[in-house]
Amino acid sequence: MRKTFVRRSMTALALALLASSASAQKFEERIAPCLACHGEKGRSETDNTPSLGAQQAPYALIQLYMFREKLRVNEIMNEMAKPLNDDDLRTFSDFIAKLPKPAPPADAGDAARMARGQAAAAQHRCNTCHNPDYSGKENVPRIGNQREDYLAKTLAEYKSNTRAGYDASMADVMAPVTPEQIADLAYYIARVR
16 A cells, blocks of 8 residues: 555656656746847847847736737737636746846947937936836836836837826826937937946
8 A cells, every 4th residue: 555655656656757857847838939039138039029138028918918918919929828827927027027227338328429328318307216227127128228218118009098007107198208319318218237
């Protein structure tokens, strides 16, 4: 009787170990398409596709949930998120948070544009919610060293109310921001050091 119990316990343990290693392999396979677009090292090389490195896990979780539920519409992301359950969303968002943060471009940028962008960021108090280094916090995204094209697109979408957020704060913030300031903000935040 004891031998049978030990054998069953060992079998159960072996199956659990196999399942966990299969899950690890499966996760690597599942995250590969994400990294293909968003960058393996946390920095996207794809036009208008955000870099995800060191993104706040709670923010990433909310965005993935919004994509899954089609509260935020992007055909590719809606399809990618559709099969994810709540545990998957947490696993993916935790993984994203552990990717290295994107480095600023080697080009420090045009001093006049950097100054205009810094002034616009101060005027609109971007560092209040996104932190002085634009690293974000909790459900507020990291925007420092994000792709310039993606920042400009996102800010313009918030301004025009075509991007759904989980609250209206960005639409309110963007209301007085001019198109020229959007360009300067994106330029500055993408290069902030």
